[in-house]
Amino acid sequence: MANAIELNATARARAGKGAARAVRREGKIPAVIYGDNKPAENITLEFRELQRQYMKGHFTSNIVDLKVDGKTHKVIPRDVQTDPVRDFPIHVDFLRVSAKSELQVEVPVQFINEEVSPGLKRGGALNVVRHAIEISCTPDKIPQSFEVDLAEVDIGDSIHWSDLKIPDGVTAVIADRDFTIATIAGASAKGSDADDEEADGEAAAATEDAADDDKGEEKKD
Numbered sequence: 094m095a096n097a098i099e100l101n102a103t104a105r106a107r108a109g110k111g112a113a114r115a116v117r118r119e120g121k122i123p124a125v126i127y128g129d130n131k132p133a134e135n136i137t138l139e140f141r142e143l144q145r146q147y148m149k150g151h152f153t154s155n156i157v158d159l160k161v162d163g164k165t166h167k168v169i170p171r172d173v174q175t176d177p178v179r180d181f182p183i184h185v186d187f188l189r190v191s192a193k194s195e196l197q198v199e200v201p202v203q204f205i206n207e208e209v210s211p212g213l214k215r216g217g218a219l220n221v222v223r224h225a226i227e228i229s230c231t232p233d234k235i236p237q238s239f240e241v242d243l244a245e246v247d248i249g250d251s252i253h254w255s256d257l258k259i260p261d262g263v264t265a266v267i268a269d270r271d272f273t274i275a276t277i278a279g280a281s282a283k284g285s286d287a288d289d290e291e292a293d294g295e296a297a298a299a300t301e302d303a304a305d306d307d308k309g310e311e312k313k314d
Contacts, residue, residue: 096237097156097167098146104162105135113184122182126159126166129189136161138185147173147182151225154198156232159187169196169232190232197266199225202274203238210243212277217248220276226254227266234262241274251276 105116105123112135113123122138136159146152152170159166168187176183190196202224207213226239239257246252252274254265265272 097158099158099160100138100142100146102136102138102159102161105137108135117183122185124185124187126161126168126187126189129191131189134161140181143182143185151199151201154200154235156190156235157187167191167232169198192231192233194232195229196232196235197227197229198235199227200236201225201238202241204241204243204275206242206244210246210277212247212250212279213243215248217277217279219243220278222273222275226274228263229266230260230263234260236260236263239274243277246277248277248279 102124105112108125116123116137120140122140122143124136124138125133126136127133146155152173155169157168157170159168166187167190169190170185171188172186173182174184175181202221204219204221207219210217210219213219228236241252241257253271254267254274255271257274
């Protein structure tokens with residue numbers, strides 16, 4: 094499971110756009126902690142410390158031990174506003190979590206053994222349909238990543254949710270089907286036209302499936 098990130102912060106008495114701009118002029122980042130039926134708390138983060146963690150990627154999928162003036166809050170980043178030009182954080186919303194909180198987070202997918210994959214060695218191409226998977230679980234169950242082993246994957250093969258090693262207590266937000274993670278498609282000297290058509294068809298169907306999911310999420314928003 095993923096380890097919690099540690100960040101230091103200080104309490105901020107003033108709220109509002111003017112106060113936030115003043116914090117940024119000092120080279121720091123305004124933020125807020127909310128949730129768990131407690132009043133919202135305005136805080137200030139050190140820019141370099143936050144930027145370092147944000148640039149590692151998947152920042153909003155990590156539990157954070159946020160130390161505010163000596164008191165530790167267990168939170169998860171729920172929204173990060175970034176500068177539209179330079180893409181660095183300018184404001185963060187943190188949600189308080191408890192051991193029993195049910196969270197929805199995106200977990201990255203990592204592919205291993207590409208160098209020994211029979212499909213890739215035969216000239217196939219890895220078509221990644223989902224670089225991350227949205228899951229539901231408690232904070233202590235969040236995986237660092239989902240690992241996809243390509244050691245025995247050939248042209249025309251697909252990797253689905255059911256093919257992954259899924260920790261206990263973790264469920265996919267998409268629950269109505271065994272969705273596709275990736276496929277290996279493409280021609281090879283030993284492959285037949287039928288193999289190629291099957292692989293290309295699977296890749297196209299999987300990509301369309303992911304696009305439909307994205308449209309559904311946009312409608313919800």
